Amino acid sequence: xxxxxxxxxxxxxxxxxxxxxxxxxxxxxxxxxLLGPNGAGKTTTMRMIMNxxxxxxxxxxxxxxxxxxxxxxxxxxxxxxRGLYPKMKLINHLQFLGELKGLxxxxxxxxxxxxxxxxxxxxxxxxxxQELSKGMQQKxxxxxxxxxxxxxxxxxxxxxxxxxxxxxxxxxxxxxLKEAGKTIILSTHLIDQAEKLCDDICLINRGxxxxxxxxxxxxxxxxxxxxxxxxxxxxxxxxxxxxxxxxENYGNxxxxxxxxxxxxxxxxxxxxxxxxxxQKFEVTETSLNQIFIELVGNNGNDQNDFDN
Amino acid sequence: MTKTISIIKREFKTKVFTKGFxxxxxxxxxxxxxxxxxxxxxxxxxxxxxxxxKIVDETNILFNRLVHTFNDTLDNGELRFILIPxxxxxxxxxxxxYQQNIEKEKSSVLLVLPDHLIEGGDITFYSKTVSxxxxxxxIRRKINEEINQVRLEQAGFDPxxxxxxxxxxxxxxxxxxxxxxxxxxxxxxxxxxxxxxxxLYMTILLYGAGVMRGVLExxxxxxxxxxxxxxxxxxxxxxxxxxVGGAGLVQYGIWTFLAFTAFFFISGASPKxxxxxxxxxxxxxxxxxxxxxxxxxFSTLYAAVGAMCxxxxxxxxxxxxxxxxxxxPFIISFTVINDPSSNLAQILSLIPFFTPMLMFLRIIxxxxxxxxxxxxxVINLAAILFFVWVSAKIYRVGILMYGKRxxxxxIIKWVRYK
Numbered sequence: 246x247x248x249x250x251x252x253x254x255x256x257x258x259x260x261x262x263x264x265x266x267x268x269x270x271x272x273x274x275x276x277x278x279l280l281g282p283n284g285a286g287k288t289t290t291m292r293m294i295m296n297x298x299x300x301x302x303x304x305x306x307x308x309x310x311x312x313x314x315x316x317x318x319x320x321x322x323x324x325x326x327r328g329l330y331p332k333m334k335l336i337n338h339l340q341f342l343g344e345l346k347g348l349x350x351x352x353x354x355x356x357x358x359x360x361x362x363x364x365x366x367x368x369x370x371x372x373x374x375q376e377l378s379k380g381m382q383q384k385x386x387x388x389x390x391x392x393x394x395x396x397x398x399x400x401x402x403x404x405x406x407x408x409x410x411x412x413x414x415x416x417x418x419x420x421x422l423k424e425a426g427k428t429i430i431l432s433t434h435l436i437d438q439a440e441k442l443c444d445d446i447c448l449i450n451r452g453x454x455x456x457x458x459x460x461x462x463x464x465x466x467x468x469x470x471x472x473x474x475x476x477x478x479x480x481x482x483x484x485x486x487x488x489x490x491x492x493e494n495y496g497n498x499x500x501x502x503x504x505x506x507x508x509x510x511x512x513x514x515x516x517x518x519x520x521x522x523x524q525k526f527e528v529t530e531t532s533l534n535q536i537f538i539e540l541v542g543n544n545g546n547d548q549n550d551f552d553n
Numbered sequence: 554m555t556k557t558i559s560i561i562k563r564e565f566k567t568k569v570f571t572k573g574f575x576x577x578x579x580x581x582x583x584x585x586x587x588x589x590x591x592x593x594x595x596x597x598x599x600x601x602x603x604x605x606x607k608i609v610d611e612t613n614i615l616f617n618r619l620v621h622t623f624n625d626t627l628d629n630g631e632l633r634f635i636l637i638p639x640x641x642x643x644x645x646x647x648x649x650x651y652q653q654n655i656e657k658e659k660s661s662v663l664l665v666l667p668d669h670l671i672e673g674g675d676i677t678f679y680s681k682t683v684s685x686x687x688x689x690x691x692i693r694r695k696i697n698e699e700i701n702q703v704r705l706e707q708a709g710f711d712p713x714x715x716x717x718x719x720x721x722x723x724x725x726x727x728x729x730x731x732x733x734x735x736x737x738x739x740x741x742x743x744x745x746x747x748x749x750x751x752x753l754y755m756t757i758l759l760y761g762a763g764v765m766r767g768v769l770e771x772x773x774x775x776x777x778x779x780x781x782x783x784x785x786x787x788x789x790x791x792x793x794x795x796x797v798g799g800a801g802l803v804q805y806g807i808w809t810f811l812a813f814t815a816f817f818f819i820s821g822a823s824p825k826x827x828x829x830x831x832x833x834x835x836x837x838x839x840x841x842x843x844x845x846x847x848x849x850x851f852s853t854l855y856a857a858v859g860a861m862c863x864x865x866x867x868x869x870x871x872x873x874x875x876x877x878x879x880x881x882p883f884i885i886s887f888t889v890i891n892d893p894s895s896n897l898a899q900i901l902s903l904i905p906f907f908t909p910m911l912m913f914l915r916i917i918x919x920x921x922x923x924x925x926x927x928x929x930x931v932i933n934l935a936a937i938l939f940f941v942w943v944s945a946k947i948y949r950v951g952i953l954m955y956g957k958r959x960x961x962x963x964i965i966k967w968v969r970y971k
Contacts, residue, residue, distance in 0.1 A: 297781045297953065314785065322782035328775030332567070344559040345783035389779065 246273045247309065248397050248428035249294065254303030256289055263289050265452040266303070271430060271445065276423050278443035278460075279432040282541060286452040287432040288325055291399055294430075295322050307397070318347040321395035325402045325432075327386045331375035335366070338374060339388055346393035353392070360388040380411055387415065391422070398422065398429045404438055416442065440533040450541050460533070467531050472501045472509055474516075475525035482519050488512060493535060498525065500535055557788045557795075560780075564767065564796020569803060577759075578804050581752075582811050603627065604688070605661035607637045607651070609644045611668035615699060622695045639663075655679045664692070671703055746890055746917045749840055752808075753910060754883045756844055760801040761851035761879070762872065767793050768859030768948070769868055777952050786949040791941070794852050801848060802841070809837045839916045846930065847909030849937045851879060857944035860951035867958050882910045893919035903929045905936035943968060 249271045256264040264286045271277045279287050292298040294305055296312050307316045329338060336357055343353025361367045364384050369377060377385065383406060391398065403419075404412050419442065423429055433439050439446060446463065448456035456463060475498040476483070483499075484492060488511055490502040503512060509528050516523050568574060606623070610616040616638050623634040644651055644665070655663045663679035670676070676696060678689060698719070705715045768790075771777045780789055854875045862868040885907070889898040893915050902911035902921070908929045915921045950967040951959065959967070 292778075292953075295782045296785075297778065317783055320782070322779070324775070324778035324782070326775040326778060328771075328777070328779060330567075330770075330776060331774060341559060341563050342779070342783070345556050345780065347556065350559075386779075 247271060248273045248275075248307070249430070250306040250309075251290070251294070252304045252306070254290070254293060254300045254305060256286075256293060256298065256300050263452050264293070264300075267449065267452070267454055268303075269447045269454065269457055271428055273428050274423065274426050275444045276419070276429045276431065276442055278439035278446040279430060279449065280434070280436065280439055280446055280537070281432075281449035282434060285449045287449060288401055290449070291322070291324075291401055291430070291432060294399060295320065318393065319396050321346075321390040321393070321398045323387060323390040323398075323400045323403055325405070327383065329374045329382060329386060329389075331373070333374055334370075335372055335374060335377070335385060336361070336370040339385065339392060342389040343392045346395075348393055356392050356394075357388070360392060364388060379406065380408065383407060383411065387418075396427055398427055400429065401432045402434070403431065404433065404435060436532075436534045436537055446533070448537065448540065455540050456536070464530050464533065464536070467536050470509075471529055471531045471535060472503070472512065473525060473527040473529055474499050474501055474512075474523070476516065477522035477524060479516075479519060479521035482521065483516070486512070486515055488515070491539075493538065500532065502531070502535075556784045557792045560784065560789060560792030561796040561799065564793050565799045568763065568797055568800035574800065574804070578807050581804075582808050582815075603631060603633055603635050605635045605637060605658070606692075607639050607655075607661060607663045609639045609641050609651075609663070609665045611641045612666055612670050613668075614703065615666055615670070615696070618699050618703070619696065622699055652679055656681055662688075662692075664696075666696070671700060671707070743890060745836070746914055749836060749917065750883070750886055750890075750910060750914060753840055753844060753847065753913060754879065756801055756804070757847040757851055757909065758876070758879050760797055760848055761855045761875075764794055764797050764852040765855035765859035765868060765872060767797065768856050768952070769862055769865070772860065772863070772952055772955075781952075786952060787945050790853075790856050790945055790948045794849070794856060797852065798845070798848050801844065805841050805844060809841075812837070836917055839913055842930070843909040843913040846933045846937070847879075850905055850909075850933065850940055851875060853937065853940040853944040854878075857947040857951070860948040861954075861959050861964065863955050863958075871958065878906045882907045886910050886914050889914050890918065899925070903932055905933050908933050946970070 247270045251267060251269050254264055254267050255262070267286070267290060269277075279290065281287050289298060293300045294307075295317070296305075305312060308319070310316070333341070336354070339357035339361070340350065340353045343356055344350055348356065358367070358370070361370055364387075366381060366384060366388075369381065374382060374385065387403070390400070400419075403415060407415060416438075419429060419431075431439065431443065440460070443460055445458060446456070446460050447454055474483070480494075480499075483489070483501075488504055488507045490504045492502075493500045501512070503509065513523070513526055516526075608616055608619065616636070620636050623632075623636055625633040627633050639651065651663060655661060658681070661680075665677040665679075667674050667676075676693070678692070683689070698721075701719065702712075702715055705719075706712055771780065771789075777789075784792075855872065858872045858875055859868065862871055882901075885901065889895070889901075889911055892898065898911060898915060898919075899921070901907040902915055903925070912921070912926060912929045916926065946968045947964060950970060
């Protein structure tokens, strides 16, 4: 049973081909990561799922059916660009958002109060939105997305602008919702987040799908392991070793890929021979970040965009 | 449908429960009543004061006759004009000081009637102000009449016969309303029409632009995408228009109520002033009908303009054409006030954009045939449907576009999108 099936969808903005033949489907109850650098076509894809933008070709099926206006009541959508009416009172605003999702005005108020309590915002319920801090407004926005307990959640960059405490808070809520059987689509350019949370991923670059499927499978499919190395000095020596395929320097540590058929022990031996002070040496599976940089990097030079 | 009602409700509340609405609702009619009563009040004040006319009568025969002619009275029954004879010989010696004295006194004038006046010539009129055309015309007419009489007498006509032959006729203005003649002066008609026209013009402009501001606010605060994920662009646009329009109608409701109450009290307190503001209840019905028609045509266009813009500056520039479509009929209506039955008025009042103000004016001033009124309403409803269709297309695309202002070909392309 798929909550969402996107089939060969295309979207042009004038001559710009924003989304090219994108297809993916999401199983019910899965947490799906839509990844890609800024401007890859993630937001356009999500807007097409919500029928805010109409695709030029291809089809989108929700809960196994063609799109109907009524589907919107079963979906919670958090756009990347957050927005609330600044002059409305918090409680009235949430109630309004609830009513727009088809809740009766009483139910909308009841759920608003419940969620405000859970998010520790009850004290502020009669304040105007503009009097709240940015972080609180983010929480209000999120409550507005889930107030009608939708079965499909579409979250566009949900973690942007959140401090670590709120990030963890939101992550916990997402996992709870997932346990409750909700399907969640998460778009992000923060690969670390996606790697920790998602069951499945779809990687988009320049409007095209470049990697898709179960996260674990994809990682093992990608084959060769990485080695996390932390050393004191000697970086110029390690760069010139001929057994090394690629080095990604993260400052505090390096992620190293070796050439085919070379064992990790050989690298360790060489490091010791060269009298380099090794602080950490860990063999691990290739990080999604690494996969991403390889794929996107080969495809173009969008990495710069990607890391900001 | 229930969602659209939620949108309307929210729009309505945010418009009505504000200080601005309260102030506008209360100050609006006070200003309007002030404008309606002000001129009438000032006219009655200026009439209360008697005017002193110093007459240097070099003909020696006119003064005594003029005393009988200047017999107008003020509201309180006293004479409006006090005629004071000035000895021509004295005046000849001290003419400068006489003229300077006039400058010091507010309500007095000096008339010099030269000795050959009966044969022809000019009177000289000295006054601190020479802008009171009515007064000058009045004096000229009265003196002319007397001189004509003198000339006829000198030609040997019997004074009694002259009186009979030259007796003046008055003019009574009556307006035909549904086969009955109503006694009304042009002045009060003009006032009523002007005040109501002003209210209609202001409300269409303010509420129409209010829709644009609302659309722009939703766009710049980026809440529009959240709204679009719950409802669709057409419902959002129509919800906003109905909500804002509803607030406008509530304001009209309050004003109508206040107007009837105020009129009730004024007619009790001062029937004289109440005469100046005779308004038929139909006028209130008409203004509400034409407000609704006007508001819907302009607010749909304003909604489209709001959707095209990304900032206040854009909105100011792009809304100018729409605003002109409101201002031009308002300016043309000054010609229509003067001649509400002209062909121009008849034709323009059937054309959308012009109908709300011009047909409304015709209804107040000229009672046009009913079928013409009905025709104008039907034409305007059709136009509104068309504007809604076009605006909804522009709104749907524009609302998600940020950045540079769209060009005309781009907008045409938006309308053509499926």
